Amino acid sequence: MTVTNPTAKRPKAARSKQSQTTTTALLFLAPFLITTLIFFFYAFARAIYYSFTDFNLFNTPKLIGIKPYVDVLADPSFRRALANSLIFAIVTTTLQTVFSLLMAVALNNKIRGMAFFRSAWYMPSITSSVVITLIFLWLFQRRGIANYLITQWQAYQPLILTFLGVLLVVQIVQVLWERSRRLPASWIDPALAAVSALIALVVVFVLNSTGVVGVREVAPYDVQYFADRWISIGGVRVLSIPLLVIIIQNTFTTVPTLMLFFLAGLQSIPGSLYEAADIDGATPFQKLMNVTVPMLRPVTFYVVTVGLIGTMQMFDQVAVIGSAAPQDTLITLAFYVYTNTFKNGAAPVNMASAAAIILALIILSMVFVQRKFFVAPEAN
Amino acid sequence: MTAIQAERRAAASGNDAWLTRRRWARAGWLYVFMLVMSFFFLGPFLMGLLSSMKDNPNEYPPKVIIPQLTAQYVSRAYNLGIQGGNSGWNGGLTPGRQVTFDVSVRSPADAPQDAPAVSLFPYQPVSLVAIARQAQAKDYAKLNTVQVSQSGDTKVYRTTVAYPSLTAQTGEVIRAKLTTPDSDVKAQLPSGEIVKVTLDTPAAQEKQYELSESQKVELVKAGGNYYLRGPLFERTPMQVDVQRGQSIVDSTLPPSDKQNFDRSFAFRNVTPGILGYTFNNYRRAFNETMDPKSGRSLFFSWVLNSFLYAFLRVASAVLFCSLAGYALARFEFPGKNLIFLGAVLFVQMVPTQVNLVSNYVLLKDLHLLNLWGLWFNGLVAAGGVFLMKQFFEGMPKELEESASIDGAGPFTTFWQVMLPQAGPALIALAITQFQGAWNDFFWPLVLLRQNTDFTLTVGLSSFSQLYGGQGDYGLILAGAILSAIPVIIVFIIFQRYFVDTGSDSAVKG
Numbered sequence: 039m040t041v042t043n044p045t046a047k048r049p050k051a052a053r054s055k056q057s058q059t060t061t062t063a064l065l066f067l068a069p070f071l072i073t074t075l076i077f078f079f080y081a082f083a084r085a086i087y088y089s090f091t092d093f094n095l096f097n098t099p100k101l102i103g104i105k106p107y108v109d110v111l112a113d114p115s116f117r118r119a120l121a122n123s124l125i126f127a128i129v130t131t132t133l134q135t136v137f138s139l140l141m142a143v144a145l146n147n148k149i150r151g152m153a154f155f156r157s158a159w160y161m162p163s164i165t166s167s168v169v170i171t172l173i174f175l176w177l178f179q180r181r182g183i184a185n186y187l188i189t190q191w192q193a194y195q196p197l198i199l200t201f202l203g204v205l206l207v208v209q210i211v212q213v214l215w216e217r218s219r220r221l222p223a224s225w226i227d228p229a230l231a232a233v234s235a236l237i238a239l240v241v242v243f244v245l246n247s248t249g250v251v252g253v254r255e256v257a258p259y260d261v262q263y264f265a266d267r268w269i270s271i272g273g274v275r276v277l278s279i280p281l282l283v284i285i286i287q288n289t290f291t292t293v294p295t296l297m298l299f300f301l302a303g304l305q306s307i308p309g310s311l312y313e314a315a316d317i318d319g320a321t322p323f324q325k326l327m328n329v330t331v332p333m334l335r336p337v338t339f340y341v342v343t344v345g346l347i348g349t350m351q352m353f354d355q356v357a358v359i360g361s362a363a364p365q366d367t368l369i370t371l372a373f374y375v376y377t378n379t380f381k382n383g384a385a386p387v388n389m390a391s392a393a394a395i396i397l398a399l400i401i402l403s404m405v406f407v408q409r410k411f412f413v414a415p416e417a418n
Numbered sequence: 419m420t421a422i423q424a425e426r427r428a429a430a431s432g433n434d435a436w437l438t439r440r441r442w443a444r445a446g447w448l449y450v451f452m453l454v455m456s457f458f459f460l461g462p463f464l465m466g467l468l469s470s471m472k473d474n475p476n477e478y479p480p481k482v483i484i485p486q487l488t489a490q491y492v493s494r495a496y497n498l499g500i501q502g503g504n505s506g507w508n509g510g511l512t513p514g515r516q517v518t519f520d521v522s523v524r525s526p527a528d529a530p531q532d533a534p535a536v537s538l539f540p541y542q543p544v545s546l547v548a549i550a551r552q553a554q555a556k557d558y559a560k561l562n563t564v565q566v567s568q569s570g571d572t573k574v575y576r577t578t579v580a581y582p583s584l585t586a587q588t589g590e591v592i593r594a595k596l597t598t599p600d601s602d603v604k605a606q607l608p609s610g611e612i613v614k615v616t617l618d619t620p621a622a623q624e625k626q627y628e629l630s631e632s633q634k635v636e637l638v639k640a641g642g643n644y645y646l647r648g649p650l651f652e653r654t655p656m657q658v659d660v661q662r663g664q665s666i667v668d669s670t671l672p673p674s675d676k677q678n679f680d681r682s683f684a685f686r687n688v689t690p691g692i693l694g695y696t697f698n699n700y701r702r703a704f705n706e707t708m709d710p711k712s713g714r715s716l717f718f719s720w721v722l723n724s725f726l727y728a729f730l731r732v733a734s735a736v737l738f739c740s741l742a743g744y745a746l747a748r749f750e751f752p753g754k755n756l757i758f759l760g761a762v763l764f765v766q767m768v769p770t771q772v773n774l775v776s777n778y779v780l781l782k783d784l785h786l787l788n789l790w791g792l793w794f795n796g797l798v799a800a801g802g803v804f805l806m807k808q809f810f811e812g813m814p815k816e817l818e819e820s821a822s823i824d825g826a827g828p829f830t831t832f833w834q835v836m837l838p839q840a841g842p843a844l845i846a847l848a849i850t851q852f853q854g855a856w857n858d859f860f861w862p863l864v865l866l867r868q869n870t871d872f873t874l875t876v877g878l879s880s881f882s883q884l885y886g887g888q889g890d891y892g893l894i895l896a897g898a899i900l901s902a903i904p905v906i907i908v909f910i911i912f913q914r915y916f917v918d919t920g921s922d923s924a925v926k927g
Contacts, residue, residue, distance in 0.1 A: 059749050062828045066745035067757065069738040070798040074761045077795055081776035082768065088775060095779070141455070149445060155452045157913050159459045164909045166857030168875040169898040172882055173466045176891045181478040183465055221436060229443035258478070294459060351769045354859045358879045362886060375771040376864070379778070387775050394772045405767055 089391035094384040106388040107396075116393060118366050119374040123350055123397075125277055126370065130285050131345035134292045135338065141293065142300035143330060159294040167291070167354040174287045175359060178263040188259040196251045197242055204238035205231075264363035278367035284355045292348075296341050303337035304330070343405055350401050371397040463902070470699050470895035473674040473686060485672045486696040494670055499691025502579075502654060509691025511555050513636050513648035516580040519688045521658050522668040524572045529663025536563050536577045539684070541655045543706040546716055546869060546884060550630040553649035555581070557628070572667055579656070579688065584622035584648045589640035591647065595713075596633045605635060605644065616643045632710035652694070652705070653687040671695070699896035706893075717897065719870050720877035723789060724856055724901075727873055730793045731855035732848045738798040739847060740840060743806025744832055748818070762807070765800040770860060778864055792865045799854070802847050809843035810836065846915045849908065856905055874901040 064071070089106050091099035110116050145152075162170065177183045191198075212230045216223035223230060245251045267279040307330065315325045331338075353372035369377075371393060378390035469475035471486040485491040499509030501517040511517070525531050538556035543549060559581040567574045594605040596615075603615040603626060615637060617623045622645075629635070629649060636647040658673075659682045660666055666673075666683050671690075673683035687694050693701050707716035746758055781791040817839070821831040837844075859875040866872050869880065878897050885893050 056751075059828075060751040063745040063749035063751045063754070066741045066749070066828075066832070069734075070742035070803055071757070071761065073794065073797045074765060074800070076780070077777055077797075078761075078765055078768075078773060081773035081780075084776035085772045085774075093775075144451065145448075147448060149448060151449075151452075155456055157910075158456045160909070160913070161463060161906070162459055164853060164905050165463075165902045166859065166875055166905070168857070168859050168878050169902050170462075172878065172894050172898045173462050175882070175886065176466065176469075176475065176895060177462060179476065179889075181476065183480055186479055221433065227440065227443075228447050229440045232443045232446060290459070290462075347767060347769075351771065353771075357859070357863065358882060360879070360883055362882075372769065372771045372860075375774060376860075379775055380864075391772075391775055394769065394774065398768050398772050401769055402767060 085391045085394055088388055089395050091388055093387045093391075095379075095387050096384060099388075102388075106386075106392040109386075110389045110392045110396070113389070115366070115369060116371075116374055116389075119369045119371050119393075120396075121276075122278070122281060122369060123352070123371045124400075126281060126285060126288075126352055127346055127349040129277070130288050130292075130349045131342060133285065133289045134296055134345060135341055137289065138293045138296035138341070139300050139331075139334070139338075141297045142304055143326065145297070146301060146304045156298065159297070161294075162291040163295040165291075168358050170287060170291055171284075171355045171358040174283065175264070175362060178283050180260060180262045181258070184263075185259045185261060189256060192256045192259065193253050196254060197246060200245060200251050201238045201242045204241045205234050208234040208237045264359065264367075266364045266367060268367070280359070280363040280367045284352070284359075284368070287355065288349065288352070292345070296345075299337050299341055300334060303334045307333045339408070343408060346404050346408075347401055350397065350404070371400075463899075466895050467899050470892060470899050471696050472892065475891045475895055476889055491671060492692060492696060495690045495695035496692050498670070498689050499694065502689025503650075503691065505691055507691050507693050509652075509687070509689045509694040511559065511579070511581050511651040511654045511689045513558075513581055513650075514583040516578055517654070517689055519577045519579065519656065519685075520566070520574055520668075520670045521577065521666060521683075522572050522574045523660055523664050524667045525661075525664045526571050530661040532661055532664075533563055533565060533573075533575055534664075534666070535659040536561055536575075537657050538579070539655050539657050541653050541686075543702070544884065544888070544890075545706045546880065547707060547709045549706070549708075549710060550632060553625075553629060553633055553651070555579075555651040555654045557625075558648060558651075559654065577656070577658075579654060581648065582621075583638075584625070585618050585638060585645040587618065587638050587640040587643075587645040589638050592637045592639055592644070593650065594635055594637050594644075596629055596631055596635055598631050599629075603629065603646070605637060613644050616645050618645050622646050622648075651689075654689045656685045656688045658683045658685070699892040700900065702893055703897050703900060714870075716869060716872075717877065717900075720872050720874045721900075723872065724874040725904075727789055727792060727858075727862075728852050728855040730789075731796060731799075732851045734793070734797050735799055735802045735851040736844055736848055739802035740806045740810075740837060740844065741832070742798065742803045743808075744810050744836060746803065746807045747810035749828075758807075762800050762804050766804075774864060781865060787865055787867050788871050789866070792861055795861055795865065796855075796858075799851065802851060805847055805850075806840070806843060809840060813839060842915065845912060849912050849915055852908060853905055 088099060090101055090103060091106075092102050093099035179185075209225070209231055212234060213223045213225055213227060216227070216230065242251070263283050264280050268275040269277045269279070269282070311329050311333070312325060315329055320328065351372050352370050353376065356368045356370055356373040357376070359368060375390045375394045375397070378386050378393065465480075468482065468484065468487075469480070472481075472484055473486075495509070496506040498517060498519070499506045502515055503510030503512050504515065521534060521536075523534055538554075538559060538561065540554040540556055542551060542554075559579050561577055561579055563575050563577045565573050566576045592607060594607050594613075597604045597606050597612055603617065604612055605615050606612050615635075617626055634650045636650055637644045638647050639645075658666065658669070659678070662681065665680065669683065669685070671685060671688070674686035675684040676682070677684070686698070690698070703717045704715045707718075708714070709716065746754065746762070777795055781787055781795065784791070786794065813836070817835050818831050821835045826834070857875065858873070859879070862873045862876045863879070866876060869877070872880065874897075878894070878901055881897050882894050885891070
């Protein structure tokens with residue numbers, strides 16, 4: 039007993055030092071914790087509470103059980119919003135991940151002026167979604183730049199196709215010739231391709247000036263994008279054309295950022311892996327699938343998670359386009375929550391809360407499923 | 419990596435020239451690819467920028483070379499601005515000045531040989547604020563068209579737009595703004611003094627009841643009295659019509675609009691100045707949202723609000739996120755993991771729409787549906803806390819240990835030792851917060867209820883609701899470009915940090 043006496047004193051001192059540290063830590067964290075408690079946890083709890091009441095912003099909420107959820111699930115515009123959100127999230131996340139990965143692979147080169155190009159491409163990612171949506175609204179008008187470019191493509195199609203055809207033929211001939219000289223030329227040999235492109239250009243020029251092929255007269259391409267038009271599969275409206283434009287816009291704005299993530303990931307892959315693959319005689323495609331993609335798994339996990347969380351909450355674009363497109367074509371869960379909260383008169387805030395909770399559950403389960411079935415990155 | 423393979427084989431065969439050629443070609447293709455992609459990613463912005471300067475951004479087919487950026491026409495616009503308003507930049511039409519504008523009309527022998535009919539037409543903007551009807555140049559200026567030369571069947575006509583002063587008095591010329599009239603016409607001088615305006619000619623008295631409040635005018639001070647010289651006009655819109663068979667082949671400035679089978683040309687402004695010509699839509703964004711009473715431009719308020727909001731967000735993030743991040747990185751205390759998982763990670767996964775109702779109701783009850791409420795709502799960003807925690811965890815512990823040996827308390831250690839070391843991370847945090855706040859749309863849309871409180875993003879979307887229906891994209895594009903400029907400037911200055919932080923956090927996961 040006498041022996042433990044002096045040691046019993048030490049934990050006490052340690053405990054007081056520990057409690058002092060805890061106090062300091064909580065003091066440091068206070069602004070963060072207080073605002074998070076008020077504007078997040080309290081708000082979250084209230085949203086759950088409201089979603090079981092008859093709250094409409096003006097009355098005293100009264101519990102009514104799961105009726106709001108039943109109402110929401112029966113609401114056709116909620117179902118449309120759910121379908122739109124899911125399709126948008128899945129298609130956009132897939133597109134942006136694939137395109138940014140491919141671009142990063144293509145650009146994984148240390149060449150002069152790379153920094154300039156990277157900065158230039160970053161532009162769509164730094165400007166606000168409102169600005170880009172407004173510009174896209176303008177580009178995709180009935181007589182807008184997008185339709186103009188499609189018209190030009192149709193008009194110049196004969197020339198472009200001739201160019202590509204000649205390019206292909208000349209390239210094949212050249213490669214075969216080089217190979218007959220026992221040089222290891224691949225089918226996409228860049229030097230030969232440059233020669234082929236030049237020859238094809240000359241051929242097209244000659245054919246054009248002799249009038250063999252020429253620019254076609256075509257009527258202006260006249261599609262109205264922000265209209266009630268749908269891509270249907272088996273009679274089910276899957277994807278609306280306005281939503282497709284937003285998918286294009288969102289992919290356009292996110293690809294550069296995600297590409298930089300992938301580039302950083304690519305540069306951390308040891309070159310020895312590729313050399314080993316070379317020795318085993320792997321094709322470029324095999325190397326992409328068997329070395330690059332698995333090694334990029336942590337980055338891919340991050341990109342897909344962030345992509346899904348972001349795209350499921352898509353709101354800005356819908357709100358900015360507003361009445362320029364029929365509401366059914368664009369409504370998303372986030373927009374559904376917003377419109378129901380701010381409906382004129384007695385707003386179905388309980389339904390809005392229920393929809394928000396459903397949205398949160400979907401996102402959380404998406405993240406959970408992803409963590410479960412795809413290898414999560416080691417936490418730092 | 420066929421490259422390596424091929425290079426190895428080629429090297430084995432000792433064909434160096436073949437290899438070099440190949441490497442050059444490969445670099446060439448890569449540059450071509452990068453240029454094409456740059457065009458793709460920058461194209462929409464550049465096209466938007468270009469079109470925001472056009473008379474009609476919806477013109478079809480869209481032109482790339484436009485008179486607004488052609489030296490010849492810009493210098494003519496400058497000259498016309500000097501003639502009309504004594505200002506090559508701002509242009510406008512002021513009393514006592516006259517402007518000459520040439521139009522060439524081709525009249526073949528079998529067509530009428532008449533001179534074109536030239537007239538001024540009114541311009542009244544549509545706006546988010548109530549703008550009283552402003553005086554129109556057409557009611558004050560006089561036109562005179564004469565033929566000045568002829569070559570072949572093309573005749574050149576010179577139209578003189580003369581705006582005579584409404585008073586014969588001479589003296590110091592002062593610009594003023596009319597105030598609420600009572601029995602007299604009154605004006606507020608730039609000094610703030612309100613004076614009675616004397617209308618000393620029949621021509622001036624005739625206009626007495628047509629001039630509305632907040633009209634900008636020019637006065638002349640003579641013998642203690644202020645005499646009305648006349649209202650000031652920002653624009654002088656002019657229209658030229660020719661007969662069937664005739665055609666307009668040239669004019670001092672190209673027309674803004676052609677109608678009636680190209681026999682009717684409209685010139686938006688024959689006294690533009692450079693601002694009124696090339697940057698007309700940008701000027702409109704500010705001027706046409708001007709509340710005439712307060713003299714404050716709505717668009718300008720939005721810009722200020724956006725800057726204020728971004729500044730507040732950056733300031734609070736730099737302080738509070740680094741405090742919280744430091745605590746999570748360095749202190750051991752019960753509940754630390756829970757706080758990290760719950761308040762930092764979980765918060766970032768839950769959609770903001772969940773908090774919409776509660777936060778709206780809460781801030782409404784506190785009468786904080788304004789910029790301050792918006793600020794409190796996003797005071798400490800969880801993402802920022804995460805960033806700072808990662809950063810402080812990567813710093814050596816020796817620094818703090820030596821500080822604590824010196825007897826410094828935790829706050830002193832943080833403030834004087836750790837924070838000064840955190841420069842790069844703080845810059846990265848500040849940039850992401852600035853960008854986030856500047857581009858924030860959802861919460862400003864929810865919480866800001868008055869159009870004077872709007873931030874730029876919300877203001878722009880209200881622009882598009884008002885002007886988009888009419889297809890007036892010039893104004894929308896100009897607003898969009900203006901609102902993108904600050905972020906682009908920040909980006910250009912700090913781009914190193916943009917790119918670095920993004921990829922870092924990605925690799926760390």
